[in-house]
Amino acid sequence: MSDSTNIESPGHTQSEKEIGKTFEYYFDVAEGRIIVASFASNVYRIQQVADVAVSHGRVLCFQGRSMEQVVQIAMRLGYLKIPPESIVKVDQLKRYRDDQVCVITTGSQGEPMSGLFRMATATHRLNIGKGDTVIISASAIPGNERGVSRVINQLYQKGAQVIYNRMADVHVSGHACREELRLMMELTKPKYFIPVHGEYRHLVMHGKLAQEMGVLPENTFVADTGDVIELTQRSGKKVATVTSGSVMVDGIGDIDDVVLKDRKTLSQDGLVVVVLTLDSENGRMLTAPEIISRGFVYMRDSEELIADTKALLIKETRKFEGADRSDYANIKSGIRNSLKSFLKNRTKRTPMILPIIIEL
Structure with missing residues (x-):
């Protein structure tokens, strides 16, 4: 099984280190608060932002439930190394000048209940306004473009400067591009192949790449959610479909x-x-x-x-x-x-x- 998200992107994915220079530049020129929105699961990205913020004399405030939880666990396990004295709560930010503050938050995909969305709509204790620099360190996942665009517009209406992937190198994908996917085929030489994680067109294109690399068409499975694929030493096939998808829960149950x-x-x-x-x-x-x-x-x-x-x-x-x-x-x-x-x-x-x- 292999991730299909970036099958349409030729070449190789940039290194995560490439965006460090961009962070350095915007932290150098920013005169007010800096708010960075990123995926909570991208621990290395959080570490990069934290390192730059601390080196510029800024304290760090983490917002968004998943962001706070990931940071706590990653620091406890030693994956994040941030001086404890550099981390403050949101109600402590008033003690610092704007040029001493860096907020790392969820909401890079425009999620309605995320930290960045609530800041942009003035429903958060920390409201974004004129003089703030907002860096959206992510690209919109297919299907989320409208939500991301809406948040960016709201931030501009608040008077903030917004930096996103179309303006600067503030994000590199965490998904392998086409040549890296091809390399994985060469290294693993799979007998059976199931493309996963992506829209249906991505799965089809990835399946075709696998066939170009020698996987038999009958051993390539472009599956829908709920399809049951049975693999044995001799064969592989779709055998059934199970109920899948969202389960709506009311006060009395499903x-x-x-x-x-x-x-x-x-x-x-x-x-x-x-x-x-x-x-x-x-x-x-x-x-x-x-x-x-x-x-x-x-x-x-x-x-x-x-x-x-x-x-x-x-x-x-x-x-x-x-x-x-x-x-x-x-x-x-x-x-x-x-x-x-x-x-x-x-x-x-x-x-x-x-x-x-x-x-x-």
């Missing part, structure tokens, strides 16, 4: 897919409740149909639509007259389908439709 679908329909197209009052002896309609709309249309502004809907219901409800009680469920389902088609044609929307039959 939420079934049917419930999620209903909630989505309610949130997008609303609800229409139809109350039909019938004579219990012969199935005849006793009163005009009652229609209740929630989140679909405003009743007072849609009198023509409501009138036409009632006319359709009166026509459909006549099917109950003289019908056997065992057919009521089918008739009720038919009313729901007819009303669904009617409303979709008139409004281009498909609300949840709930027919209620009252027998008197």
Whole structure:
């Protein structure tokens, strides 16, 4: 198995040391606070920023739960070496001038609850403003571009100077590029190959690279999430698919897919409740149909639509007259389908439709 994220990038990935010069430059010229956003898991990047900050006489403040946890564990295990006196809490920053402060935070991908996002939206104890320099030491993961762009715009609106990967060498990828992936093939000479970690196009391209390097097409598995691949000494094949993906949890436990679908329909197209009052002896309609709309249309502004809907219901409800009680469920389902088609044609929307039959 091999990481496919940078299969589209030719050549080799830059060394992590290359961005050290960029940090040195911006720490030299910055006159205010410096806020660096990075992946919490990139311990060496944190060490680089910390070394430059300490050498420039700045204290360090770590923000974001994952960042704080990683720093604590890495220091305890000896992977991070930072003078304890150089680390301060966010409420201690007021004791220092702006040019003595460096904040290392999460949020390089524009995550809504991350440290950088909350600083940019003034929902954090440390608010970014004019005179601050923000270095986003990461590139946007495919799919996160909009979130990252939104945070950058918000930071500019606050008056901060923002440095990101399109402006300077503030990030090198942690993923191997195409030639490095090719080298791994040459070194390992795999019989079976499963490309992982990337969008589907990345997996396909990586699978083709493996075949160029001698892996048989039948031994290359471009798998979807949930696919079960069985490997033996003699063969490899996809044998099954298991349930996978996000599990939504409500107050009472896991939420079934049917419930999620209903909630989505309610949130997008609303609800229409139809109350039909019938004579219990012969199935005849006793009163005009009652229609209740929630989140679909405003009743007072849609009198023509409501009138036409009632006319359709009166026509459909006549099917109950003289019908056997065992057919009521089918008739009720038919009313729901007819009303669904009617409303979709008139409004281009498909609300949840709930027919209620009252027998008197």
